[in-house]
Amino acid sequence: MGSPFSQVDLRLLKKYDRPGPRYTSYPTAPLFSNSFTNRDFRREIVDTNGPGSSGDISLYFHFPFCDTLCYFCGCTMVVSRDRKRIEEYNHFLKKEIALVAPMLAEDRRVVQVHWGGGTPTHLLPEEIREMGEIIRTSFRLDPSAEMSVELDPRELLRDDLLALRDAGFNRMSMGVQDFDPRVQEAVNRIQPEAMSRQVYDWARDAGFMSVNIDLIYGLPYQTKTSFEKTIRTVVRFAPDRIAVFNYAHVPWLKPHQKLIHPEDLPTPEQKLDILKMTIEVLSSEGYEYIGMDHFARPQDELARAQKEKTLYRNFQGYSTKSGADLYGFGMSAISHFQSIYAQNTKNIPEYYKAIDGGDFATHVGYRMTDDDQIRKFVIMRLMCDLDLDTRAVEKRFAIDFARYFASSLKLVEEFEEEGLVIRTPGKIAIVGAGRLLLRNIAMCFDAYLDSMTKDKPVFSRTV
Numbered sequence: 324m325g326s327p328f329s330q331v332d333l334r335l336l337k338k339y340d341r342p343g344p345r346y347t348s349y350p351t352a353p354l355f356s357n358s359f360t361n362r363d364f365r366r367e368i369v370d371t372n373g374p375g376s377s378g379d380i381s382l383y384f385h386f387p388f389c390d391t392l393c394y395f396c397g398c399t400m401v402v403s404r405d406r407k408r409i410e411e412y413n414h415f416l417k418k419e420i421a422l423v424a425p426m427l428a429e430d431r432r433v434v435q436v437h438w439g440g441g442t443p444t445h446l447l448p449e450e451i452r453e454m455g456e457i458i459r460t461s462f463r464l465d466p467s468a469e470m471s472v473e474l475d476p477r478e479l480l481r482d483d484l485l486a487l488r489d490a491g492f493n494r495m496s497m498g499v500q501d502f503d504p505r506v507q508e509a510v511n512r513i514q515p516e517a518m519s520r521q522v523y524d525w526a527r528d529a530g531f532m533s534v535n536i537d538l539i540y541g542l543p544y545q546t547k548t549s550f551e552k553t554i555r556t557v558v559r560f561a562p563d564r565i566a567v568f569n570y571a572h573v574p575w576l577k578p579h580q581k582l583i584h585p586e587d588l589p590t591p592e593q594k595l596d597i598l599k600m601t602i603e604v605l606s607s608e609g610y611e612y613i614g615m616d617h618f619a620r621p622q623d624e625l626a627r628a629q630k631e632k633t634l635y636r637n638f639q640g641y642s643t644k645s646g647a648d649l650y651g652f653g654m655s656a657i658s659h660f661q662s663i664y665a666q667n668t669k670n671i672p673e674y675y676k677a678i679d680g681g682d683f684a685t686h687v688g689y690r691m692t693d694d695d696q697i698r699k700f701v702i703m704r705l706m707c708d709l710d711l712d713t714r715a716v717e718k719r720f721a722i723d724f725a726r727y728f729a730s731s732l733k734l735v736e737e738f739e740e741e742g743l744v745i746r747t748p749g750k751i752a753i754v755g756a757g758r759l760l761l762r763n764i765a766m767c768f769d770a771y772l773d774s775m776t777k778d779k780p781v782f783s784r785t786v
């Protein structure tokens with residue numbers, strides 16, 4: 324995909340900076356409702372695991388606990404160092420595995436496992452090994468399964484990484500955010516460069532085949548110059564992937580973000596300058612822009628999947644495993660099959676109570692309509708391929724694209740006039756700075772946006 328941003332147009336980015344979904348799902352999570360119950364979820368599992376079912380499976384496990392609070396955090400996490408509390412959670416996670424695993428059709432292979440958080444590496448090495456063993460013996464893991472884990476270098480010991488390797492993990496993502504001590508202090512996350520370097524080197528020694536580093540732009544006291552130092556340091560580490568997230572400041576959803584003083588945040592203009600610099604430096608250092616904050620080396624499987632148009636988007640971001648049914652375990656975890664979403668409760672006592680009673684902990688969910696399926700496909704292909712074969716959509720769903728999406732295409736016209744989208748017969752291509760505005764372009768195809776955002780703020784800003 325090369326370096327598309329010879330000149331990142333700040334005017335356009337500014338024009339389109341507005342709240343919008345990240346489209347890790349369509350419809351997006353605010354549409355999930357409690358009219359979809361744990362009984363619906365159970366029935367769906369039974370129906371999709373009848374005799375002869377053989378579709379691939381992806382597993383997600385949520386580990387909410389963290390050692391300390393990062394003031395910027397937007398994740399579903401709980402700060403606790405109480406080992407008993409963590410053990411108790413693991414106990415219920417194992418019970419949930421024991422509830423679900425026997426319901427899966429025998430022939431279904433697990434091709435992807437992801438541990439997210441919170442901080443999965445807040446588990447002790449022996450807990451990591453035990454949980455890995457339980458997963459291995461409960462499911463039919465494909466020998467080449469992609470197993471990835473999110474880790475926090477601040478509390479990591481070499482033994483944790485070895486335990487993760489023993490548990491079968493072959494990919495990892497580590498949180499760095501920013502190397503500047505002043506920024507680290509302002510967000511309550513002290514993590515010297517040497518500490519991150521040590522963990523990175525251990526991971527390479529342990530044979531992790533793909534390493535990602537997470538950064539965030541838009542944090543307090545960041546400047547273009549300070550963040551450029553961070554970016555150049557990360558490039559010297561030479562990770563396979565780099566995620567540079569736009570700081571989502573949503574204090575109405577995450578009250579602890581009020582600990583970040585708005586006057587310390589970079590202005591929208593400074594943020595755009597930081598973003599422009601980030602893209603230019605990473606592109607010139609040989610990283611390809613995948614889309615939505617993600618960069619990868621050309622030989623990395625994400626970049627390769629994008630070229631082959633087999634990239635996929637799920638709750639963890641971009642993925643190469645399209646079409647697998649996702650089973651989520653743990654508080655807040657989301658499952659997604661062909662036509663349903665089901666999310667576990669975020670309330671830990673409620674989660675324990677449901678699992679203890681042999682029930683699913685489904686709190687909200689959603690059953691997709693035919694229209695949702697069509698729009699999901701369109702949004703997914705735009706976000707992953709950065710273009711859309713409209714004839715393929717017509718064939719797949721037996722629709723007349725121009726007629727079906729008449730009102731969406733009206734909205735797309737504005738992006739065309741700005742040179743961000745090019746439409747030719749049978750194709751919609753996102754070009755130039757339009758690739759930084761994927762959310763905005765996808766929003767043209769979202770049927771629910773107006774009804775969701777009318778009364779209250781729901782989404783973070785797009786730039």
Ligand SMILES: C[S@@+](CC[C@H](N)C(=O)[O-])C[C@H]1O[C@@H](n2cnc3c(N)ncnc32)[C@H](O)[C@@H]1O
Pocket residue numbers: 389395396397398439440441442473474475476497498499500537538539568569570571572
């Ligand atoms: C679950 S954490 C990663 C693992 C571990 N807990 C850590 O922080 O190192 C996932 C990532 O989300 C990103 N993140 C967290 N809060 C965010 C926010 N408000 N806006 C943008 N990115 C955020 C951070 O880059 C973080 O590394």
Ligand code: SF4
Pocket residue numbers: 388389390391392393396397398400440441442475498
């Ligand atoms: S950023 Fe990571 S370590 Fe920090 S509070 Fe959030 S989940 Fe925990």
